[in-house]
Amino acid sequence: MTTPAPETTAPYGTGAQAAPQRRVRIPHLLSMKEKGQKWAMLTAYDMYAAEIFDEAGIPVLLVGDSAGNNVYGFETTVPVTVDHLVPLCRAVTSAAKHAMVVADLPFGSYQASPQQALATATRFMKEGLAHAVKLEGGAAMVPEVELLVRAGIPVMGHIGFTPQSEHVLGGYRVQGRGAGAEKLMDDALALEAAGCFAVVMEMVPAPGARAVTEALHIPTIGIGAGPDCDAQVLVWQDMAGLRGGRAPRFVKKYADLRGTLTDAARAYAADVAAGTFPAEEHSFWE
Numbered sequence: 001m002t003t004p005a006p007e008t009t010a011p012y013g014t015g016a017q018a019a020p021q022r023r024v025r026i027p028h029l030l031s032m033k034e035k036g037q038k039w040a041m042l043t044a045y046d047m048y049a050a051e052i053f054d055e056a057g058i059p060v061l062l063v064g065d066s067a068g069n070n071v072y073g074f075e076t077t078v079p080v081t082v083d084h085l086v087p088l089c090r091a092v093t094s095a096a097k098h099a100m101v102v103a104d105l106p107f108g109s110y111q112a113s114p115q116q117a118l119a120t121a122t123r124f125m126k127e128g129l130a131h132a133v134k135l136e137g138g139a140a141m142v143p144e145v146e147l148l149v150r151a152g153i154p155v156m157g158h159i160g161f162t163p164q165s166e167h168v169l170g171g172y173r174v175q176g177r178g179a180g181a182e183k184l185m186d187d188a189l190a191l192e193a194a195g196c197f198a199v200v201m202e203m204v205p206a207p208g209a210r211a212v213t214e215a216l217h218i219p220t221i222g223i224g225a226g227p228d229c230d231a232q233v234l235v236w237q238d239m240a241g242l243r244g245g246r247a248p249r250f251v252k253k254y255a256d257l258r259g260t261l262t263d264a265a266r267a268y269a270a271d272v273a274a275g276t277f278p279a280e281e282h283s284f285w286e
């Protein structure tokens with residue numbers, strides 16, 4: 001007599017999972033929560049980042065619409081389209097051997113109706129080979145989440161500060177303060193009931209994020225949401241110090257890739273100018 005597989009008892013949605021090119025196990029994320037094991041998510045937009053983070057044991061990679069300001073050079077995520085992200089998603093899913101790949105649905109590609117959300121998510125699943133999708137918004141997004149989950153697409157929610165709505169929210173501001181804490185909780189509970197398998201909380205006070213984390217069965221993933229979420233997420237260029245300028249308060253820099261690459265580019269250019277590159281061993285002599 002074997003114990004029933006956790007898949008059959010997972011408390012998210014219908015339990016339906018898409019048939020991915022490579023299978024991923026969402027129930028593992030739920031059992032990590034039960035055991036109090038925290039985990040890290042990172043964004044990835046290309047094959048080397050995906051390969052490296054996957055080999056480093058990052059269990060979930062997000063093809064974020066933050067590609068807008070970290071790949072395409074936009075100021076915000078608002079101009080990002082599905083066509084911008086699908087090829088990046090395909091690159092990430094092709095390169096990662098173990099990680100679950102989540103595709104961020106861009107602004108305007110899912111809010112019009114559940115049908116629009118399904119058509120967009122389907123492109124990410126079929127063309128991007130994503131394992132799941134993420135969308136911004138709380139209780140208002142319940143019909144969209146329900147249809148996607150019914151169709152077999154795992155959905156990650158995203159509440160608190162939702163960058164696609166920055167013009168409504170009045171800029172990059174902490175959400176869920178004071179009376180907003182109640183809305184944060186209502187949104188989180190609504191997303192869990194609708195079938196989300198996890199929810200991102202961005203820029204909310206730590207006590208509110210902790211209360212939501214305790215109230216939900218599904219994992220919470222924090223970014224600027226304090227230490228008590230079940231998981232954390234950062235944009236990889238922030239985490240690795242590739243991006244210049246002032247980083248948001250919630251960022252910790254674990255490397256100085258910008259400094260490393262600047263030094264490499266200068267050394268290469270200096271070698272070429274001095275005639276020391278290419279050397280004998282870099283050249284073909286017959």
Ligand SMILES: Nc1nc(=O)c2c([nH]1)NC[C@@H]1CN(c3ccc(C(=O)N[C@@H](CCC(=O)O)C(=O)O)cc3)CN21
Nearest residue numbers: 066069070077163172173174235238243247248249250
């Ligand atoms: N590189 C990068 N990192 C991110 O975390 C990120 C993106 N891009 N693009 C999409 C969204 C936008 N996000 C952002 C961007 C800026 C702030 C920011 O400037 N925050 C300030 C002000 C907070 C406040 O005044 O309340 C901070 O110091 O945290 C926050 C979130 C998070 N996401």
Ligand SMILES: CC(C)C(=O)C(=O)O
Nearest residue numbers: 043064065066104200
């Ligand atoms: C910061 C994360 C949560 C995100 O939505 C993104 O990278 O687009």
Ligand SMILES: [Mg+2]
Nearest residue numbers: 064065066104
């Ligand atoms: Mg995003």
